[in-house]
Amino acid sequence: xxxxxxxxxxxxxxxxxxxxxxxxxxxxxxxxxxxxxxxxxxxxxxxxxxxxxxxxxxxxxxxxxxxxxxxxxxxxxxxxxxxxxxxxxxxxxxxxxxxxxxxxxxxxxxxxxxxxxxxxxxxxxxxxxxxxxxxxxxxxxxxxxxxxxxxxxxxxxxxxxxxxxxxxxxxxxxxxxxxxxxxxxxxxxxxxxxxxxxxxxxxxxxxxxxxxxxxxxxxxxxxxxxxxxxxxxxxxxxxxxxxxxxxxxxxxxxxxxxxxxxxxxxxxxxxxxxxxxxxxxxxxxxxxxxxxxxxxxxxxxxxxxxxxxxxxxxxxxxxxxxxxxxxxxxxxxxxxxxxxxxxxxxxxxxxxxxxxxxxxxxxxxxxxxxxxxxxxxxxxxxxxxxxxxxxxxxxxxxxxxxxxxxxxxxxxxxxxxxxxxxxxxxxxxxxxxxxxxxxxxxxxxxxxxxxxxxxxxxxxxxxxxxxxxxxxxxxxxxxxxxxxxxxxxxxxxxxxxxxxxxxxxxxxxxxxxxxxxxxxxxxxxxxxxxxxxxxxxxxx
Numbered sequence: 001x002x003x004x005x006x007x008x009x010x011x012x013x014x015x016x017x018x019x020x021x022x023x024x025x026x027x028x029x030x031x032x033x034x035x036x037x038x039x040x041x042x043x044x045x046x047x048x049x050x051x052x053x054x055x056x057x058x059x060x061x062x063x064x065x066x067x068x069x070x071x072x073x074x075x076x077x078x079x080x081x082x083x084x085x086x087x088x089x090x091x092x093x094x095x096x097x098x099x100x101x102x103x104x105x106x107x108x109x110x111x112x113x114x115x116x117x118x119x120x121x122x123x124x125x126x127x128x129x130x131x132x133x134x135x136x137x138x139x140x141x142x143x144x145x146x147x148x149x150x151x152x153x154x155x156x157x158x159x160x161x162x163x164x165x166x167x168x169x170x171x172x173x174x175x176x177x178x179x180x181x182x183x184x185x186x187x188x189x190x191x192x193x194x195x196x197x198x199x200x201x202x203x204x205x206x207x208x209x210x211x212x213x214x215x216x217x218x219x220x221x222x223x224x225x226x227x228x229x230x231x232x233x234x235x236x237x238x239x240x241x242x243x244x245x246x247x248x249x250x251x252x253x254x255x256x257x258x259x260x261x262x263x264x265x266x267x268x269x270x271x272x273x274x275x276x277x278x279x280x281x282x283x284x285x286x287x288x289x290x291x292x293x294x295x296x297x298x299x300x301x302x303x304x305x306x307x308x309x310x311x312x313x314x315x316x317x318x319x320x321x322x323x324x325x326x327x328x329x330x331x332x333x334x335x336x337x338x339x340x341x342x343x344x345x346x347x348x349x350x351x352x353x354x355x356x357x358x359x360x361x362x363x364x365x366x367x368x369x370x371x372x373x374x375x376x377x378x379x380x381x382x383x384x385x386x387x388x389x390x391x392x393x394x395x396x397x398x399x400x401x402x403x404x405x406x407x408x409x410x411x412x413x414x415x416x417x418x419x420x421x422x423x424x425x426x427x428x429x430x431x432x433x434x435x436x437x438x439x440x441x442x443x444x445x446x447x448x449x450x451x452x453x454x455x456x457x458x459x460x461x462x463x464x465x466x467x468x469x470x471x472x473x474x475x476x477x478x479x480x481x482x483x484x485x486x487x488x489x490x491x492x493x494x495x496x497x498x499x500x501x502x503x504x505x506x507x508x509x510x511x512x513x514x515x516x517x518x519x520x521x522x523x524x525x526x527x528x529x530x531x532x533x534x535x536x537x538x539x540x
Contacts, residue, residue: 001075001132001201007057011132014050018086019125021093040097047090054083078201085190092183099179115157117184120150124191131198140198143191144209150188157181203229211258214289214296218256221287252301254286261295267426268297277401278333281422302421304414322413327468329420334433337401344395345435347487348388354495361498365510383517391487393525394480396432404428406436407443437469438488445539446496462539479529490516512538
């Protein structure tokens with residue numbers, strides 16, 4: 001770990017304090033002593049103070065000028081996490097002491113010694129001492145393996161003691177031993193978390209050992225011994241995304257996603273489908289590895305910039321070029337994959353499924369029934385029910401292969417080759433193209449950029465993209481496009497507020513969603529071809 005000397009020193013002091021408290025617990029189990037009990041209790045705040053010194057030191061180092069480099073930043077974050085977990089270990093010692101207070105302890109240590117759990121915790125502390133002084137992850141793996149061993153020993157100990165509980169002379173001692181063993185077992189869990197934090201000093205985030213081994217497999221697949229890892233993103237579903245380079249200072253050569261096996265299998269299948277249906281748009285798969293319930297998917301590192309980056313920091317010319325190529329690419333995909341099969345996006349069903357998450361963040365959006373003068377107002381749920389009935393009456397005339405999660409950061413433009421790429425494709429399928437159109441448009445609006453110039457660019461992108469999609473719809477004689485899009489926009493405006501904590505922006509999005517819903521409900525479905533929305537006003 002790459003740490004400033006004061007932080008490293010305080011970590012060593014904290015490890016020494018944790019080790020001392022563990023040794024005190026062993027001594028207390030050997031020979032009851034009120035003096036030793038009081039000493040453990042009196043030292044309860046020491047580890048907390050050391051933890052806070054480490055946290056403060058890490059915060060100062062992160063704020064320093066110049067800022068720390070990537071691996072140093074990872075080490076600082078790991079140091080914060082490890083100090084918190086070591087403080088947790090001393091708290092568990094204190095919990096054991098409270099349970100032992102007033103108990104006749106003779107025989108308890110003998111019972112616990114057979115498990116080997118106390119010795120394992122002490123071994124773990126010694127390993128952590130070595131781990132903070134090394135650059136790699138060998139010690140982290142050893143700590144993780146030790147924690148796994150403790151878990152197995154703990155299970156065996158509980159089974160044995162529970163089986164013998166009814167036949168022994170002093171069951172109260174066994175009960176006390178079981179409680180202490182429970183705390184020791186929890187210490188094993190803390191050691192496992194420390195091992196994950198030690199890995200985090202290398203790869204930028206705490207990582208369970210099975211997922212780290214998958215990452216190591218990705219290095220092997222690339223033929224890299226010492227890889228440079230940079231965190232790229234983390235999805236809402238828990239999938240981690242890392243960039244891999246051969247060594248520091250070189251270009252990234254691959255992207256590795258690690259997470260739940262089922263989701264990554266879905267993404268691999270979708271990427272392969274894109275290669276069959278429309279080659280060149282999705283990244284190449286370099287490898288896929290499975291380990292237990294987790295998996296890793298390695299794909300090529302694509303050149304270029306995400307659409308949101310171009311929108312926020314590119315020139316007007318770069319933005320227009322990117323938008324033009326995106327529109328041409330989508331038109332080509334839609335034409336190529338057009339199917340006569342009618343597949344609705346069921347926008348209102350999607351809205352209903354996500355509504356609880358929206359109201360968890362913004363409970364005031366749960367609009368109920370009411371009356372204004374002699375007129376009654378409908379609840380949000382009533383609006384959705386009515387809108388769902390109207391939506392079901394206007395099936396799309398055809399389906400196309402859609403991205404399925406068409407946010408700005410899932411679109412990459414390579415300015416050198418003038419090419420568009422799609423990433424994060426696990427939701428791709430044949431469906432109504434209003435799904436992708438509505439998600440893209442609202443993904444622009446929800447960008448938390450307040451500068452007037454940027455908001456004007458956002459409005460222009462949304463309007464121009466809408467116009468391009470509408471032209472495609474006209475060429476395909478899709479007369480209900482605008483009304484179906486309205487349901488999609490309402491869904492996206494309302495559901496996207498669950499990611500927005502800014503009350504002003506969230507309220508503006510929610511009200512736009514409600515307005516669109518009411519407009520769509522009031523319009524006769526028989527005249528769907530006449531429906532229009534004031535797109536420029538909605539996105540201004």
